Structure formats: structure tokens, C-alpha cells
Amino acid sequence: MPLMIKTPLTDLTASQLDLGLPKGARIVVAMSGGVDSSVTAALVHRAGYDVVGITLQLYDHGVAIAKKGACCAGQDIADARAVADRLGIPHYVLDYEDRFGDSVMQDFADTYLAGATPIPCVRCNQRVKFRDLLHTARDLGAAAMATGHYIRRTDDDRGLALRRAEDAGKDQSYFLFATTREQLSFLRFPLGDLPKETTRQIAAELGLGVADKPDSQDICFVPEGRYASVVERLRPGAATPGAIVDLNGQVLGQHQGIIHYTVGQRRGLALGGLVEPLYVIRLDADRAEVVVGPKAALGVRAIRLDEMNWLGTEEAATHRVAVKVRSTKPPVLAVLKRSGAEAEVMFDEPQEGVAPGQAGVFYALKDDQVLGGGWIRSTVPVDVSVVTDIREEGAPNEEGRLLHRTRPF
Missing domain, CATH: 2.40.30.10 (Translation factors)
Structure with missing residues (x-):
């Protein structure tokens, strides 16, 4: 019986990696300290490219908002450095704290205060990683910049295109929609064709300490999902108390700031005497009102x-x-x-x-x-009229029932 030699998954994947550039070309890899960017650096390095790892320090690690296990926090920088050392590639940490604060965190606070729901991960990719860091990669003489995002970049007779990842459960295209064509020509996404399980297997084969590291959750600079506390810290005293009203403008209760609410929210309204659940339908920053209504009005x-x-x-x-x-x-x-x-x-x-x-x-x-x-x-x-009794039986009301009609947003 012939001896079966199993090719390491790492070598097999790296041999298939084609970045559309000559071997030996310099590639800057954005290394966040997680398993995805670490494996990206390993695959690009093993495929024969000249890899330079860069990690961004995005906020003051001594500030309470820095969350343990978050992207670009202190431990992550140490993990990225350890991976780079094991791979034998140069690694640099760049202080982007001011840029991140101005372009992402301030926008986050302003958006919440305006009654909207921000997506800071998109702004970070758009304004920091794919703009400022990309310029730095060019200054370092790189032919491309690679990241650990799960998304595919294709370049064929149909032209250059961005496509959803093979692993639908990890696809990150929603967060990368703002990538421009010019940026796309310089970017590479080696993990776009891989399932997450394979990425972790490669990290384990290489003995990388991040092989079992949990994925970062929520927003990196928001501890335990407490968005309002971050906004209050960035904009002290900016949260204006106001009324919780129904779709007809009738006051049902009071709130301490619209930053504590999001559209679709049901819990935490603290409204008593109701016989059906109410949801946040919209937030009116100008009037400092939280508008609530039945589920149909969502x-x-x-x-x-x-x-x-x-x-x-x-x-x-x-x-x-x-x-x-x-x-x-x-x-x-x-x-x-x-x-x-x-x-x-x-x-x-x-x-x-x-x-x-x-x-x-x-x-x-x-x-x-x-x-x-x-x-x-x-x-x-939607054009909806919902007749519903939202008070307890016997509660005083002019007609005993409330007629809810949506009004234009």
C-alpha cells in the first residue's frame, strides 16, 4: 500500500493564492490581532510575497471605553506582534488615534444624537483603513494591501468586481459597500473563498496563538454594548430629556435622551398600563421625542x-x-x-x-x-391604520380606543 502523505492545509491554500502580482512584490497586511488577519499574513507570506504587517492603534488603551478582546485594543496589538514574529515578517504599529476619533467616534456620537443609528465599522473601513492606511501602504512601496475581510475580489473579462464571500455566514460585504473602484484595484482579500473553520485550521497548523481566539463582537470601542454611555462621554450633557409619544403625538411617558433608544426597540420603554407591546417607530431629535406604536407600524x-x-x-x-x-x-x-x-x-x-x-x-x-x-x-x-386599545381596560380615554395612523418620516 503506497504511503499517503497529507499536504498541510496551509501549504495547499498558499500555493493556490494568486494576488495577480509577481512573486516577491511587497504586500502590506492590515493585522488587527485576530485569527483572520493573522492567517491572511501567513498565506500571503507563504505564497512568496514580501509581507509587511501593520497594526493600528485606534484609541487610548487606558480609556474605559476600550473593550477587552476588541479589535485594535492593547492585547490585540501584542497578538499581532507575536504572529508577525512567528512568521518572520516586519511589523509596525501606527498611532491612528486622532484620525479614528475624528472620523469614526465623533461621527458615531453625532449620528446617535441626531436620532439615527450609526455603523462605525463602515466608517472605519471607509475613512481609516481603506483611505489613510491604504495611503501609508503606498508610501511603503507596496503593490497591494491585504486584509482578513471575508469578501471576494474578482478581476476577469467582465472587469474588476467585489463579490460576497463564499462563506455566507461570515460575508462582510455589508460593511465594505463604500469601497471605491480605485481602492479595490489596490486591495486583496485572501480569505474570501475560505470557510471560517478552514481559517482556524490553518492558524492551528502554524501554531499561531490566535487560532482559537474568539471573534470580536459588536463595536470595538463600545464596552458591553452600552452605546449611550459612550455618546454621553463624548458629548457630555448633550442628551436632551423629552417625551415618549404615540403616533398621534399623545404623551405616554418621559425619557432621558433619544440616545437610549433605537428603531424597533421594545424593551426598556418603561410604559405601564398597556395591553399590547409598543415599539420605537422613529426618533425625532428636533423635538426630543421617542415615537412609539404597534408592531404593524414598523x-x-x-x-x-x-x-x-x-x-x-x-x-x-x-x-x-x-x-x-x-x-x-x-x-x-x-x-x-x-x-x-x-x-x-x-x-x-x-x-x-x-x-x-x-x-x-x-x-x-x-x-x-x-x-x-x-x-x-x-x-x-407603509400605509397602515391600526385600531388598537393600548391601555388597560377601564383606563380613561376620550373614546376608549386609540386610532394609530403613521405619518411621514
Whole structure:
């Protein structure tokens, strides 16, 4: 019986890696200290490229908002350095604290205070990693910059394109919609064709200390998901108390600031005497109001976007697309109408939990191509009239029942 020699998964994957560049070309790898970016550096290095690892220090590690196990926190920088040492590649830590604070954290606070729901991970990719760090990579003489994102970059006779990852459960295209064509020509994503389990197996084969490191969760600079505490720290005294009102403007209670609420929220309203659950329908920053209503009022039939980034080759004004409005939700069918940097999307079926500040990301119907996306600036509610008794039986009310009608956002 012939002796079967198993080729290490690391070597097999690295031998298949083709970045479209000559071997020996310098590649800057953004190393966050997690397993994904560490394996990216290993694969690129083993494929015969000249790898330089760079880790960004994005905030003061002594500040309470820095979360243990978060991307670009103190331990992560140490982990990235240890991986680079094991691979035998140079590694540098760059202080981007001021840039991150100005471009991401301040925007985060302002967006919440405006009654919208921010996505700082998109802003970080857009304004820090794929802009500032990319420029630094060019200054270092790199031919490309590689990251550990789960997304695919293809370059064939159909042209350069961004496509969803092979592993649908790890796909990060929603967070990368703002990547421009110029940036895409310089970027590489070696993990786009790999399942996460394979990435961890490669890390284990190489003896990397991060092989079993948990994935970072939530927002890196928000401890335990306490968004409001971060906003209050960045904007002391900016949270304005106000009223919790129903869809007709009737006051039901009081709140200590709209930063404590998000669209679709049900828990934490502290409204007594109700016979059905109420949800946050919208946030009115100008009036400092939290508007609540029944679940049926959460439906949105259309959204309006701005800051559009278009990666598709089709330049028609109207497109039939699949669109994602939340990172955790699958794409849904819709009609997209573009006009310069603005767009309007009409859903085939009403969607819930859609809020200004989030992103709308578009995909081609026939393949996994990411066509682009934009920021949701307003929503159009469904035409719904819901007659519902939201008070306890016997509670005083002029008609005994409340008629809820949605009003334009």
C-alpha cells in the first residue's frame, strides 16, 4: 500500500493564492490581532510575497471605553506582534488615534444624537483603513494591501468586481459597500473563498496563538454594548430629556435622551398600563421625542439614501436588485432608482427595523456581485391604520380606543 502523505492545509491554500502580482512584490497586511488577519499574513507570506504587517492603534488603551478582546485594543496589538514574529515578517504599529476619533467616534456620537443609528465599522473601513492606511501602504512601496475581510475580489473579462464571500455566514460585504473602484484595484482579500473553520485550521497548523481566539463582537470601542454611555462621554450633557409619544403625538411617558433608544426597540420603554407591546417607530431629535406604536407600524416600504457608492458596470438609472438594510438580515428584492449620489429604493415587501443612519447595500440578482450602497437618510412607512386599545381596560380615554395612523418620516 503506497504511503499517503497529507499536504498541510496551509501549504495547499498558499500555493493556490494568486494576488495577480509577481512573486516577491511587497504586500502590506492590515493585522488587527485576530485569527483572520493573522492567517491572511501567513498565506500571503507563504505564497512568496514580501509581507509587511501593520497594526493600528485606534484609541487610548487606558480609556474605559476600550473593550477587552476588541479589535485594535492593547492585547490585540501584542497578538499581532507575536504572529508577525512567528512568521518572520516586519511589523509596525501606527498611532491612528486622532484620525479614528475624528472620523469614526465623533461621527458615531453625532449620528446617535441626531436620532439615527450609526455603523462605525463602515466608517472605519471607509475613512481609516481603506483611505489613510491604504495611503501609508503606498508610501511603503507596496503593490497591494491585504486584509482578513471575508469578501471576494474578482478581476476577469467582465472587469474588476467585489463579490460576497463564499462563506455566507461570515460575508462582510455589508460593511465594505463604500469601497471605491480605485481602492479595490489596490486591495486583496485572501480569505474570501475560505470557510471560517478552514481559517482556524490553518492558524492551528502554524501554531499561531490566535487560532482559537474568539471573534470580536459588536463595536470595538463600545464596552458591553452600552452605546449611550459612550455618546454621553463624548458629548457630555448633550442628551436632551423629552417625551415618549404615540403616533398621534399623545404623551405616554418621559425619557432621558433619544440616545437610549433605537428603531424597533421594545424593551426598556418603561410604559405601564398597556395591553399590547409598543415599539420605537422613529426618533425625532428636533423635538426630543421617542415615537412609539404597534408592531404593524414598523413596516417600511421605501428608503431614501445619499453618499451613494456605485461599483456596478451598468449605469442605468433604474435597477432590479437585492438589497440588504441590516448586516444580520438576508438581502430582499427591490427596485433601485439612482440619481447621482442619491437613490430611492422601493421594497417588494415592507421591511421592519429599518432606520436612518444604517446602510442600504445592493447586489446583482444573478450572481454575488456587490453593486454598491449608500446611507439611509429617511424611510417611507407603509400605509397602515391600526385600531388598537393600548391601555388597560377601564383606563380613561376620550373614546376608549386609540386610532394609530403613521405619518411621514
